Amino acid sequence: MRPIRRTPPPRAAGQPSLADRMRDRGIRMTAQRRLLAELLDNAREHLDAESVYRLAQRRDATIHRATVYRTLKLLKRQGLVDELDLMHVAGERHYYEVRPSVFHIHLVCTACGGVHEPGGRFWEELKEKVRRETGFRAEVMRLEMGGLCESCQNDPIPRGV
Amino acid sequence: MRPIRRTPPPRAAGQPSLADRMRDRGIRMTAQRRLLAELLDNAREHLDAESVYRLAQRRDATIHRATVYRTLKLLKRQGLVDELDLMHVAGERHYYEVRPSVFHIHLVCTACGGVHEPGGRFWEELKEKVRRETGFRAEVMRLEMGGLCESCQNDPIPRGV
DNA sequence: AGATAGATGCGAAGGGTTTGCAGGTAGATA
DNA sequence: TATCTACCTGCAAACCCTTCGCATCTATCT
Numbered sequence: 001m002r003p004i005r006r007t008p009p010p011r012a013a014g015q016p017s018l019a020d021r022m023r024d025r026g027i028r029m030t031a032q033r034r035l036l037a038e039l040l041d042n043a044r045e046h047l048d049a050e051s052v053y054r055l056a057q058r059r060d061a062t063i064h065r066a067t068v069y070r071t072l073k074l075l076k077r078q079g080l081v082d083e084l085d086l087m088h089v090a091g092e093r094h095y096y097e098v099r100p101s102v103f104h105i106h107l108v109c110t111a112c113g114g115v116h117e118p119g120g121r122f123w124e125e126l127k128e129k130v131r132r133e134t135g136f137r138a139e140v141m142r143l144e145m146g147g148l149c150e151s152c153q154n155d156p157i158p159r160g161v
Numbered sequence: 162m163r164p165i166r167r168t169p170p171p172r173a174a175g176q177p178s179l180a181d182r183m184r185d186r187g188i189r190m191t192a193q194r195r196l197l198a199e200l201l202d203n204a205r206e207h208l209d210a211e212s213v214y215r216l217a218q219r220r221d222a223t224i225h226r227a228t229v230y231r232t233l234k235l236l237k238r239q240g241l242v243d244e245l246d247l248m249h250v251a252g253e254r255h256y257y258e259v260r261p262s263v264f265h266i267h268l269v270c271t272a273c274g275g276v277h278e279p280g281g282r283f284w285e286e287l288k289e290k291v292r293r294e295t296g297f298r299a300e301v302m303r304l305e306m307g308g309l310c311e312s313c314q315n316d317p318i319p320r321g322v
Numbered sequence: 323a324g325a326t327a328g329a330t331g332c333g334a335a336g337g338g339t340t341t342g343c344a345g346g347t348a349g350a351t352a
Numbered sequence: 353t354a355t356c357t358a359c360c361t362g363c364a365a366a367c368c369c370t371t372c373g374c375a376t377c378t379a380t381c382t
Contacts, residue, residue: 333372
């Protein structure tokens, strides 16, 4: 159950917090939701539901698993959070991340478990390309690759996942 | 539990069957594995484990769920079959498809449930691009988009999933 | 044909997620 | 500010999909 390390793309500074964006959408804010939103906003690695739950419990021992699941589902439905499975390199868990302002892809190293997340214009424009060429209007997009990151290619010693 | 319709890309003709490719890799061939390989090869829609099991049972009532799961896992590990979740538009199930010779992406329509699968050089080369730019060597890749297909954009009447 | 690593059927267990309900609370209203 | 109501939460059981351990069977090699 080791955390999946991220190599996150530069965050857009001055982006409103997840809690603020929830409120702006008229989502009813409870203490639990504020807590969960803050945890997701500040996560340094990819969190699955259980990890979110454990983190939340440190600050509010009464929070319940079901609330975590319900909130994650809500945020996903609202498009505020994306659900990933990171090519299932570390089991069948689903991971959650706040949807960033600039789209990025996920490169999951099967050797070290690290996740690189390059972002930028090129990836953003794939949706546009698909639109032009097929007429499909994408609202959500997910691009994941599994393989070996640069350092694991050069270092044949397995370092565990 | 309606089947997820595919709009598959042109199949490379004369491609060896999945069963043949299994044998070529030295995978021990049992009657069950031959049956499952044939089902996957000829599937006209995306199948999850349960659907594969149900189809298999029509031809061999003694086949067991566990065998289906074990075989799918084997094929996935061997890179002969890809596991998809199609943006979870129809639940948390995982779908399986024989890995095609030419990579394609999955465009999942949230209105009609159809899956368009455009393929071609451009998508193939994304791995190469990532390699050049980040050093990451991708072995598996998955690109899925969720949204509205062309006809569902033009036809506001919901047609169910 | 005989030997054996490996596959299968079986049923139970496992892990993650959802649900129904009773009680509690945010946010609207006056 | 007090009241109201729709909505949220905690709880525990249920649910679903997937895996496991074990005894038996079999594909493949000699």
